[in-house]
Every structure is written in structure tokens, then in C-alpha cells.
Amino acid sequence: MRCNTLEKTKLKHKKGLWSPDEDQKLRDYIVNYGHGCWSAVPINAGLERNGKSCRLRWINYLRPGLKRGAFSMQEEETIITLHGLLGNKWSLMSQHLPGRTDNEIKNHWHSYLKKRVAKSGNLEVQNITNTGNTESSSSYMNSMSRNLSFDSSDSANRSYADTDQQIPQTQINKLPKILFADWLSLEEFHGHNGLAFNGGVSNGSNYQDTPMNELLSNEASTDNNENDNHQSNYQNEDMFHSTQMKIDQIFNFNGGDINIEDFLYM
């Protein structure tokens, strides 16, 4: 993927915040000529920035159609649900939140939603502890499983480490490492003992133990076994269909139309 106009000149690239003048130059250039090869953009637009910086500025700030301002409740719920499904796949999430950038979603998650999720989880824990009501454990499980995996060593749980929210270790130990977001009840879990997924780091990247990743890893592992299929990963047909229903809810709401098979290959 090489450009005709290579950025061979080793200019001293400016860093830091963009000035309104720089924004205007970049906007004018891209509106008139398109970005084409990003490394050529700063040269042609008369900017002392590198191509990457221009691309980022355009995508995250200047691009038409971006929503600015607070996230709506629906957007937040979508992010939380998608995070439960996808893990830190911000760019994938942004595809289902029109007008929002991956950076924006990521920032919002780290600054707000992560804490909100942790807090709601903690409240549930308090209810269990205070009342000793075992029935509430189901809603607790739903709440917690909505967004998190439970292997205390995995990266998803590290999100708790940088907040003051603590999940009691006894709770963690009782929990499966993965549940299927909020569509798997505790009862379903107990009815499907084989569902506790394996944790661990995969392929050297920051890989989180989300149901999505687990499905993907199962998918990868089934490449060598053609007798397996996606549906078998769900333990039974009911679970497969309830998962499909949940995905339908999310993606139809966002104007999409997708099935589990599609989802796996997004």
C-alpha cells in the first residue's frame, strides 16, 4: 500500500493540540481533494504534522457527521452491552454507534462507564451480603456478567484494580470466568456446567475473555475439526437462540441485521 507521493522529507513534525488554523487547512484540503494517501496530506495541505496525526485529527474531530456532546442513555447501554460482547474492540463498537469515534467511546468507557458498571456490581454485592438473600444472586450474576469476565487474573478484571471498587474474592471464585452477557441467568449457568470458559491471554495481544473472544477462539480451534459448529459452542439450541435474540436486539436497534455467524466474522 504505497503512495505515489511518498513522505520522504524528514520534516520536524509539530505535536500537541491542533490550532483552528491547522484544522481549517486540513479540512479544506480533504474536502477539496480527499485524503488519498495520508502521508501526503500534510505536505499538500501545508501542515507541519505527520500523516498519522492528520488522519487521527480528521477521524476523531473534523470528519463530518460526528456527534459531539454527551452520550445518550441508549448509546451508553449499547456500549456496555457491546463491551460485554466484544471486550475492548472500540473500533468495532464505533461501527454500531453512528457519529461516535472509537477514541470517544474508549474515553467514555474509561472515564465513566467502567466505574458505573463497577458501582452497579458493588451495589449488588452489598445487597447479597446485607440480606443474605440468595435469590438476589441471580440479578447479581446478571449484572456482573453483563459486562465482565470473572477470572481474577484476566485483563478485564484489572479494570477494577484502578478503581476503588472491589469484587469480593469469594464471589469471584464462585463465578464462571465468562457468562453470556445479560442473557444468561444464573439458572441457565447452573444448567450448563460446561460453560465456564477458560481464561488467559491469547495471541500476545491484550485479549480479553469475553464471550465474543471465546467464541472466536472456539471458532479458531474448530478449524481443525469440521464436525464442530458454532451452535455446539452454546451447549444447546435454546442457548443459541437466546443469544441470537440478544444480538438481534442490539443490532436491529442500531439499524443492523445480523446473525451470530455474521457476528463472529465482523
Added chain:
DNA sequence: AATACGTCCAACCGCCTCGCG
């Protein structure tokens, strides 16, 4: 009013993948 501390967000960095030569 001054300072410390916390939060948020724009931007940077490093890594990975892809495609061209």
C-alpha cells in the same frame, strides 16, 4: 486566593496487518 487533587479528553506511541515492489 492559593494549592492540591481528580477527571476528562485529545493526541501520541507502539504494535500489528496488509499490500506493493
Added chain:
DNA sequence: GCGCGAGGCGGTTGGACGTAT
């Protein structure tokens, strides 16, 4: 097949701003 550059992505950082003391 290999090397290189571009593009893309997620993690991290730094500074601006708001709030508490």
C-alpha cells in the same frame, strides 16, 4: 519470500479544566 511503508487499532500520556481543601 522479503522488506518496507501505509493504515488501523488499542493502550497510554499529558495538559486543561473543575472541584475540594
